[in-house]
Amino acid sequence: MSKSFEVVLKKVVDNSYNIEIGENLFGSLIRDLQQGLLPDVSKFAIITDSIVEPLYGRPxxxxLRRSGFQADLFSFPAGxxxxxxxxxxxxxxxxLSQAYGRDCCIIAVGGGAVTDxxxxxxxxFGRGVPVLNYATTLLAAADASVGGKTGVNTPVATNLIGVFHQPRKVYIDLAAWHTLPAREFRSGLAETIKHACLADExxxxxxxxxxxxxxxEHGExxxxxxVCGHIALTNCRIKYEVVEQDEHESNLRQILNLGHTAGRALEAVSGYQLLHGEAVAVGLVIQARLGVKYGYMTAEQADRVVSLLTKAGLPxxxxxxxxxxALMDKMYTDKxxxxxxxxxxxxxxxxxxxxFADGSYSVPVEEAEVMELLEEMRGN
Structure with missing residues (x-):
């Protein structure tokens, strides 16, 4: 005779955190630590990439060390x-080789790839340690550093392996945007335009x-x-309003994937020659043009989306x-x-x-209809 025992693990979790927007926020980060933001942490691991390391990681x-904190820096090739x-x-x-354990904190300093x-x-690590995000790019400020979605890419698909892990605080350093190459800044504008398209006319x-x-007009x-301050604040508000209602992407949060079904596929198939925002920009055009076919938006509205992306210097x-x-096949790996x-x-x-009628924000599309649109976009 079998026996059973129910394990009841209901609990209320508060994952709230603060987002600070300003310029040169290292001093604020240090003050937060000194005032007990993370009272149980004894070691800090700065994670950054090879481009951000000399600009922000090492400083x-x-x-941190001058302020009496035990810290080390760990870097990986940018991209x-x-x-x-x-x-x-x-x-x-x-x-592990430097004896980091469950009493550590990860400080992510950089753009979207770093915070992801x-x-x-x-x-x-340690089944979960606190994370602080110090966003140095518009892309990270608009999207990657806020919301708790983390992950890595594989040869098969992008961002399909990861966890939901909310940061303890996010710092958005607007001064860092001045250090960005023009192409990287334009890439970040794609996620900003996406937020406007999905939530705020x-x-x-x-x-x-x-x-x-x-x-x-030359893309510089x-x-x-x-304007930068308004963009940063509005990006955070829009993303927060979605994440607050659907932290783990059961339905509503799917709308933040606007432009990403085709965009992520383009990014991967290009071998990452396309930056994330560049690929998402083309993905936004694909969904807009397809949306016109289905009657979800007018041709004039789709043209406005294309025009704004073009003014932002995006493809x-x-x-x-x-x-x-190849693009169609890669879309089948989408989450x-x-x-x-x-x-x-x-x-x-x-x-x-x-x-849609079933309450979902995503809907199946027929491959033939997408392929027909892709042919039209190429003028065939």
Whole structure:
């Protein structure tokens, strides 16, 4: 005769945290630690990449040590291609070799690849240690450093392996945006435009009217302080309002994948020649044009999306070196695929997302219809 015992583990978890937006926030980070933000932490591991290391990683390391904290710096080669299980394992081995344990904190300093990888490491090391995100790029400020989604890429798919692990605090350093290459800054604007497309038509109009105050018609950053501050704050608000309602992406949070079904596939198939935001920009165009076919938005609204992306210096066409077949095949590795069918999330006009009859925000699309659109986009 079998016996059973029910394990009851119901609990209420408060994963709330603060996001601080400003310039040169190292002093604020140090003050937070001195005032007991992480009272049970005795060692700090700064995780950064090879580009950010001399600019922000080493200066923070020196400041932490001068302030009496025990800290070390761990760096990996910059770029999305380093965001792998192998890199994570190397970092874990380095932490273990320096006697890091469950009383440590991970400080992720950098852009989206750094916060994704370091957040995943923090979520699994010691079965979970606290993480602070110090975002130095617009992309990280707009998306990767907020919301608790972490992960790595594999040859098969991007971001399919990871955990939800909320940071204890996020610092968004607007001064760091001045150190970004123009192409990296433009890449970050794609996630900002995505947020406007999915949640805030007023913000979309603001970007249409003010894009020239942060980037020139030749694609060079201008970075008007007021516009940058408004963008950073609005990005955080929009993402927070979604994550608050659906922390673990059971339904609503899927809308943050707007443009990512095709975008992530493009990024991977390009061998990461396309930056994340560049790929997402093309993905936004694909969903908008497909949305017009399905009646979810007008051709004029889709044209506005394409026009804003173009003004931001972002690509809106599929590169010639990527075939439609290769792009289609890679879309089948998207996290939203169910029962072997590709699913998209769609704008409902501008500033809203389409919710379907079953309550879901994603819907299956027919491969033939997507392939037909891809042919049309190439002018075939």
């Amino acid at each position: 923070l390391l020196e400041l 999305e291609s380093s965001k792998t299980r192998e890199t994570k394992a190397l970092l874990e081995d380095q932490l 990888l370091a957040g995943f490491l923090g979520g699994t 007023t913000f979309f109009r603001y970007l249409e009217e003010n894009i020239g105050r942060i980037i020139s 950053p201008i970075l008007d302080a007021d 809106t066409e599929i590169p010639d070196y990527i075939s439609n077949r 939203k695929v169910r029962g072997g069918r590709i699913r998209f999330v769609f704008q409902d006009g501008i500033g809203e997302m389409k919710r």
